[in-house]
Every structure is written in C-alpha cells, then in structure tokens.
Amino acid sequence: MDERERINRLRWRCTRRAMLEMDLLLGEFLERVFPTLGPEQADAFVVLADMEDLELWPLINGSRDCADPVQAEVLALLRTVRVK
C-alpha cells in the first residue's frame, strides 16, 4: 500500500465514525497535526484511530488513563486540537 492509499484509508477511518465529535476531532488532527508526527507517534495514532469512539473518548477527555507512553503523547496532542 502506497502512502496516498495509507493516508486515504486513515482519513476514511478518522472521518466516518460513529460520533460527530470524533469525526471532527480526528479529521482536524489528521490534517493539521498528523503530518508533524514522528513514525512512532504516527503508528500510535493509527492504533488510537482504530479504537471505537466510546473507548477513545474517555482517553481524550482524560477520564481514563492511557498506559502506553507514546499513545499518551498523541492523546495530549489530540486534546489541544480546536475544531474550526
């Protein structure tokens, strides 16, 4: 799978989710922040994006802790996203 295909698949999985909140947040993150991530953080984001919305939302809003340190870094970045 080439880079365009990989990103498009990720874009679909970020912007066709169960909840509007997550479409907006992950879509914005993918456009603005994802291109600046290192490879490890990028992989961690893919793992997070594969989670279901009601698993991921508590991790983003901090009501549940994340044990994985790299995922925690990405979650901290996700928290800073402001949807325009």
Add this chain to the structure above:
Amino acid sequence: MSNSSIPVRKFDAVIVGAGGSGLRAAIQLSEGGLKTAVLSKVFPTRSHTVAAQGGVSASLGNSEEDHWHWHMYDTVKGSDWLGDQDAIEYMCRKAPEVVVELEHFGMPFDRTDEGKIYQRPFGGHMSNFGEKPVRRACAAADRTGHAMLHALYQRNVRANTQFFVEWMALDLIRDESGQVLGVIALEMETGEVVAFHAKATIFATGGAGRIYYSSTNAFINTGDGLGMAARAGIALEDMEFWQFHPTGVAGAGVLITEGVRGEGGILRNSDNERFMERYAPNAKDLASRDVVSRAMVTEINEGRGCGPNKDFVLLDITHLDPATIMKRLPGIREISIQFAGIDPIQAPIPVVPTCHYQMGGIPTNFKGQVVSADGVPVKGFYAAGEVACASVHGANRLGTNSLLDLLVFGKSSGDSVIEDLASGAIVHKDLPAAYAERTLARLHRLNTQTGGSNVNETRLELQRTMQKHCGVFRFKDMLVEGVAKIVEIEKAVARTEIKDKSQVWNTARVEALELDNLIEVAKATLVSAEARKESRGAHVRDDAPDTPENPNGRDDANWHKHTLWEREGSSLSYKPVTMTPLTVETIALKTRSY
C-alpha cells in the same frame, strides 16, 4: 466498460447498512438459514446507532404499571397524527418482545434491585393516555446504542452473517417489472465495482442529517439509501419532517445538552438581551425544544444574531460560579473549548438549532416491505430504521422510539423476507441486460469530468442552503427561493470533478458519490416542505400560525396526508394516513398539546 466486466456475487439476501436495523434484520435472515451479505461503509460497531444514548422504550411495566396501548397513544400524539396507526400499534405491541430478545442476545441493560430491566421516564411517554409521565425507557447507562450494536453484532458473528466492510452501495438493481434484484457496490480497498445479486434487498442505511450545515449527525449519514431509492424510481415519503435540537455548537453541530439551561444557562442575542423572556415569559430558556428553536431563528432572521455573519445566538453560563461549571458541566466545558474554541467560564457559547433526526424516508408497511403509492409491496425490496418511513414517527419522533424502530422493523423486515421467499412471492430472477449501465456511466462521468465543480464547496453550498431556507422555522418566500437554489446546486452536483482518479482507496470519489445522494434528499426535503402549507410537528411555517380554526397551524382538512416525492420531474403526490390500527380503535385527531 460493459456489464460483463462486473463481477457478480450471489446471495439470498443483501442488507445495506450495519447499524441497529441492519444487524437486527441480518440476525433473522442468517438464523433463518439464508445466505446473507451485509454491506457497510464502516465496521458495524462504528455505525451512528452508537450516538443514541437515551434508551429504548417498551411497556414492560417493571417500575410501574404500563401498557402498549398507552405507548401507542403517546406515539400517535407525538407524531401529530401523521403516523400510521397500524404501524404504530405493531411497534408498540412488539416492543416488550424485542427488548427481552435483545436482553437474551446479551445486552447489558441497567437493572432494578430485583434484577429486572430498569426503566426511566422520558419526554412524551405517559401513562393512561397522556395522564402523567411513565417509566418506559430501558437503557444501558448512557451507552445504550453502543451496547445494542455490540450485542447484535456478536449474535451475527455466531450466525455466520457475511460482512463486507468499507463497501459503498451505489445503486439498486431493478428489472422491467420493478422487482429489486440486489445492488451494485464499490469496494473502497480495491475500487472494484461488484453486483450483489440477491432475491431480497434490505436497506438499513440510516438517515441523511448531513444535508444540513448544522447537524448532530456523524459524517457517515449521507442518505445513501434514499439517494439509491430515488434514482431507482422509488418515491420518498414525508421528507419535509426533520427533528431539530435547539442548541448545537454553531458550525460544528455538536450537541449541548438541555441540562446547561437547566443549570441556569441563558440564551442571548447580539444586543445581549435574554430574548426568551419575550417568547416564553414563564418557562423562558427552559421552554420546549420547538419554542426555543423558533425563537432563536426569529432573532437571527430579524438581524439580532451574533458573530460576523449574525448567524448564531449565544448560550451564556458566565454568570455561574466556575466551581459549579467544573462540577456539574465538565463535559460541556470541554466540548465548548474543543468545538467552539471558547471556555464557557469566560465567554458564552455560540449555538444554533441543529438537525438531529429524519422522520421521513422510503415508504414501507409495518412488515418492513417497501411499498408503492398504492400500498402494493415492491417485490424484493425492504427497508428499516431511519432510512424507512413505516410511518411510526409521522411529523415528530418521541425520544427512545428510534432505537425501538430499529429493533422492531429490523426484525419484521427480516421475517418478511423469509415469508416472501417461502411463499414464492419473490423468486430468483436473472439480472436484466445492461443493469449496471447507469452506475458505470455515473462513475465514468466522475472520472472524466474536467472544468467541473468542487465536491466540498458544492456540499457546503447545499448544506448552507438547507439550513437557511428549510431549517427549523420555515418561511414561504425562503422556501420558494430555496427550491430554485437547490435546482441550481443540483446542476453543480452533476458536474463534480475529482483530481484523484486512482482506483484504490479513492476517498474523493466516495465523497462525490455521497454528494449524489445528499442532493436527492435535499431536493426531496425542500420541494416537499415548500408544498405543505400547514404547520405540523417538526414542520413549522411562519404563514401557518396558531389560529382557533387551525390550532398550532395544523390544517387537517387539507393536509392530513403523507407526502410522496418522486425524483422524475421532482413531482409530488399524496396518500392518506392510515388511521385504522390493527386491533384497537382509531385514536381520533385532536390538538396536540402537552
């Protein structure tokens, strides 16, 4: 490309959509021994059913006395008498059965101390024919939709349902007699276009809330089933009826719960005026959803909206103690910061009435069979859930009846397929010649278009037009103008251009194909709304006000009927509301008041 180049896969039944209704239908079919394919744009447990938090209603009577007949009365009244009483009786009678079945599928409902399903009250659900609130909503905390999807999905895995995930259905296959023989679909991962040849086709594609600029619906809700049905010559019913929530974050659409106003939140216009004091002197900001929404739109339309475009009002909680906000509304504060860029402790939140649920859809009977205008089933075609119009919600849906609709009509559509196959009402037929030509021509046009319109810009134009011209409060001139605008936008949709022409994971192509569906829904909505010259349920017109002759602006003499919109010529026809229930007496027309 000729038809012979399209691979064909054969199934007994194909279901499009893997939310609550699609999964429930699939259980009936797979457990009934039918070879069943379920197509979905996303993994099933990522369907928008997840967003339904409140619960599912059923007159179990676990907490206090209840009866399906009372539930039926509430639903008829909630629908503003536009719901079909046979379908409403069927749904309310079936509710306890489908909820208990779901429990047996493993749904983790909240429990009473005695171990029964816990039930709580919900707006509009009453005991003894509207007397007092009753506890009828069954829930799994605030994750009812999510838990339901998981229970239904697991049951399907057990039944060997075959899922086609990240596939988009493009068009229905119909033969000359009108019988439906399956769908043509696109696999995103390969870009391959495949015919799913089936004896029975069930649409469970959900709603189309993305036709509005401000919508609580996830991006997935692009009305794909409605677009496919309209293109195949199936009329769409009661598309003018959309439920709105008064406080969505302006621009984003994310819901701000009524609880914020319950905690003392105040709505203000650009003059910083608490305008609800003029519209509802007693209830003020806590008036019912429709009253608040209409007041907000009136303020915006009369030039007292806020922001550079004066297109929203403000929800103010800055006067509340920050400690109270942190304690009672922490989630709302976070939503406001992330989706409006505003900390509500320091500044008010921009809000607008926001589209939430589609009452209309593909016309069906209570068996989930799609029906033509004269009530005759379209052979081989079934629909359930938000895409369908049975019609149980009529002009306005009661909370918790949407999850019930999924279960009851998902199941009944599956049962109808089994019965229709067994009785020989539908038999396997060969695919007609050139069945895929229109779809392939549509794809070819998209691939070769030059100098065309931009998909994102055209979608935005469509959404803004719907919001402005056919929102929660409707005005004659705006509707007429809106119809003209949407016809222009339709021309742009027919000329969309995508830069990416590749086959594999071409999301630009998929988004353009979704827009092909949105335009059908938008047009059906605007044309149907412009024509209905009364106010009823969620369709409220400025020129159909509350009068002694027509309380609430409802005009039963002329408009107690279902709208049917056909794509061909964008023409309208009407059919009577079914007022005869299955076993009980008609719930006669009367003014809807709470």
